[in-house]
Amino acid sequence: MRWSQTLIPTLKETPAEAEILSHQLLLRAGLVRKLTGGLYTFLPLGLRSLRKIERIVREEMDRAGALEVSMPALQPPEIWQQSGRYETAADVLYKVKDRARKEWVLGPTHEEVITSLAAGEISSYRQMPRNFYQIGLKFRDEIRPRFGLMRAKEFIMKDAYSFDVSDDAAMASYHKMYDAYARIFARCGLKAFAVEADTGVIGGNYSHEFMVPAETGENDVAYLEDGSYAANIEKASSRGPLLPTPSVSTGATPELFATPGVVTIEALAAAPYSVHGVAQIKTLVYWVNGKPALCLLRGDDQANEAKLAGCFGTTVFRAATSDEIFGVLGAHPGSLGAVNMPGASTGVPIYADLALRGAKGMTTGANQDGFHLRHVDIERDVKAIQWSDLRTVRVGELSVGSGLPIKIQRAIEVGHVFKLGTKYSEKMGATYLAEDGQRRPCVMGCYGIGVTRTLQAVIEQCNDKDGIRWPLNVAPYQVLITPLGGAGTAAMKAAEDLYAALQSRGIEVLLDDRDERPGVKFKDADLVGIPLRVGIGEKSLAKGEIELKPRGGALTLCPVADAETRVAEWIKQQAT
């Protein structure tokens, strides 16, 4: 491609709308343009990279034995009602109406569609295992689109769905996808790693997210230096907080004391009260299915809502409002506690974090504004506690297994593999006749890769102060020829010859044939980040030489006659 014949609108200045580096480079290198928040047009250069990622994904999915299909983005709401997600996923569903005022749904994902396909087409154990995938647009009514392609209303996802006869067979399908994902991200030039992920209400232990370490990511990952453990912070657990919880009883019974105006853990930890966070019980109230539920944590701990969802058995819950809380406990946030709950609140489930097990001599709210209780022994003074791991792990805590200290790193989630089980197949009638003549639900798995997000993750990971440094496999072009001389010069002529020669070898080459000053061409070349630049200047050309300059590497000279083979060799060498 000739630069002058395509559209590569590079920007010298950073658009104000772009906060993070990869978003800025996406715009500055002329890869995408925004239509409106969360919706982007891919320009020729950006589209080429996107297609390369798609091709890698497609090759690896095919290699893993998955079958490519294409499912409708526009879907009938009935199948969503059937799966139960018309309500539970309501906040991300785009809904549209046709002329007859019938409602339709724009698919945020395709479990319902693929399961209804399987319900119709898979009827025997002989037809499994099967894994169907597609690469296409997904629509999500994101509360807040942000960071360019990272979180958009419309994005390209590779989604795959496996169907198996048993749990064991489903695990085999799962591991195939896991391995395929590792290959995909490696081929994209990404340093990605798998972490244990929260399985939410579906349960089970089999869900991994593929993460790209990046400070701009939206996830926190807990991991161990030796690589033996890595988990999303939502899932991660430890041996518990580093500072021990008081476990010696004062012998006294709970005693009311006045704490006017004290409504935070910090305030109670300060003078004159000086009750350390480890000796406080934090009481949180959630609203689950229209009913209250209490969550008790040590004062210095943070609740982990993914873990709470596991306790509640649903992801549809929220923090109770101040008014709701007052109605239940007779006090406002800051003075709440599970000891001596008023009569109206009996029957409210109480979930407590394991770090509080055996806690004695604790201080907590008295359910009376402006008062707290001291000398609380939790197991003596609070009834009907359901114990569970509810806290968010912190840096430095010891891991459950090896006891090594936990580290925490920000990361971008680019892929997710999930063993679904029979949740959808049961609801949607995707059953088969087994060898023994029994009818059973198919055991499913689902596997997603955010393709557009992966593209941006590559940019986030591969750049320097001058611009993008594309990995060869996903670069829009492999080679950029930069002649330093206008039309009719010897440099341009040599560039044209090399351009034709490389093209005939099947090398993807971009020729900067613009009548621009060298400085402009160099700056654009660095910004756009093509892996290998061939510089052809009048001076070196007079000596029979041209320049080879890998992006971010050292410049070498090479005889004009050898240029074609040297470029081809370089590419071959990089590809291995």
Add this chain to the structure above:
RNA sequence: CGGAGCGUAGCUCAGCCUGGCUAGAGCACUUGCUUUGGGAGCAAGACGUCGCAGGUUCAAAUCCUGUCGCUCCGACCA
């Protein structure tokens, strides 16, 4: 939805607080001349519903109200 901020030329922004005459700069764009190894110089030119609507005023980019949009922080996800 809660909190914060911003909407002025294609892009980056000044002007607004303290209302005033023809709304500005840099970059980009067009033409000409010069220049030509790291985002050139000179000259000429084109480009604006000052987000939109209403109000206050002799007078509004500027003050007030409403509204729409965007960005950032929080709750969701690939």
